[in-house]
Amino acid sequence: MIERASGGRAASGEVVGVGSALPDQCDPAGFRERHRLPGPFLLYVGRIDRNKGCPQLFEFFLRYRRDTASPLRLVLVGRSVLEVPEDDGIVSLGFLSDQEKWDALAAATAFVLPSALESLSMATLEAWWAERPVLANARCAVLRGQCKRSNAGLYYATYDEFREALALLEGDPGLRRRLGENGRLYFETHYAWPVVERKYLDLLARFPAAA
16 A cells, blocks of 8 residues: 555555554452452453354363362453353453453453464553553464563463463462563553554655655
């Protein structure tokens, strides 16, 4: 599109990304009260779909609960297009407003994204803005790369890796805090709207003047 708009004069491109509409404030305590979630929980936000890796997430998480006797629950936010297991450890809240989503992120212990097919996960970036550590599917090169570059998330390819990574996040508040702080810094450095807008303006400034 840029090449066509510039008549073929654009000499280079830029990976710009996109910003998010951020909340003025978050209410994690209110979210917990409204949805009766007093304890720790792992949060998933997005379409609850086979293509998003949700069946494997359900399998791994319920097995983790059995293996570790963890009180952690899995909270799902989003429209479901598959059957969610009936288990006390999994809470499906359906589609929520943007503000409720932000409140959920602020209340969560950690954020999980099981999808192996992501080009850019806005929910992951928003979790980092909310200073939540991320647990991602290592089979997705994009998410694995972002976790490495941000130093704000862990990733897994097998159940054993899922169990160990989630146990680390659940059991180490200091690690969660450090990863969350790194995530916020990564977001502000690369995905805040002023940064995104500056990249667009810098790209446009490199176009040769029209003849």
